[in-house]
Amino acid sequence: MLVGYARTSTHDQVAGFEDQIEHLKRLGVEKVFAEQASAVGDRPQLASCLDFLREGDTLIVTRLDRLCRSTAHFCEVFDRLERKGAAIRVLDLGIDTSSPTGRMVAEIVVAVAAFERRLLLERQRVGIAAAKAQGKYRGRAPTAxxxxxxxxxxxxxxxxxxxxxxxxxxxxxxxxxxxxxxxxxxxx
CATH class of the missing domain: 1.10.10 (Arc Repressor Mutant, subunit A)
Structure with missing residues (x-):
């Protein structure tokens, strides 16, 4: 089953919202989950969409930023759908995880996110060690x-x-x- 997800951040973005829904319907999407909500806030339609998807289904979005707020969030969604046996198709990037090439691209995005996280943690450890050596780091002050x-x-x-x-x-x-x-x- 082809399942679509459409989102805009505000209710003012009517044209963009309707355009996404129409585009998804032209592609033959049978069920569209749509909401007008910030990417960082609560998104009940996205949660319902991810729960709805089953093995063999494909989630279609017009743009990746309509679905995910960050690379790490994409990794979460990709992993969740992988466990369910569902695919993702991102139209603007040409990603389709039902094909070997699209799956490879998605896995590269996941690998880049993991690499970014490891770099961040390493820089954090180095910075803390340097601050401790200079006597400037004592950790978070216990407020209570x-x-x-x-x-x-x-x-x-x-x-x-x-x-x-x-x-x-x-x-x-x-x-x-x-x-x-x-x-x-x-x-x-």
Whole structure:
């Protein structure tokens, strides 16, 4: 079955939205999932579309950016459809994973994304090591720990732990940790 997905970011993009749907229908798409939503927000139609696809189906999109917000997101979608036995056809790039060449192109995109991720992590490790060597890196400052004195003060005033967490904007577990540490340090 040919399944289409069309998306625009805003409701103002009516012409582009309708053009995508018409293009998909001209290609013989039997079911079109369409929505006008930002790529970074919640996309219920995309979720429904990916759930709907079955083995042997082909998902068709007019442009890759209508489907995926990043290379990493493409990797997720590609992997999910691979496990289902479904293919992807991206019209503007000529990718069709039902053919050996299209599959290779998609796999290259996935490999590039993995390579980018490894480079990013390596640069991050090198940067952290250099900062530590210069004494500039101490990690993320524990935000709740800075508020432990206030936790103790509020608890002594009779405020319950759940309320303390809400008032100070910290987790309940941080409140209990502060109370445990205060109790342990008070013991002889």
């Amino acid at each position: 720990r800075r508020r432990f004195a206030e936790v103790i003060e509020l608890r002594r005033a009779g405020v319950l732990p759940a309320e303390i967490a809400i008032r100070l904007g910290i987790s309940r577990s941080s409140v209990f940790r502060a109370l445990r540490e205060a109790k342990a340090s008070a013991m002889p």
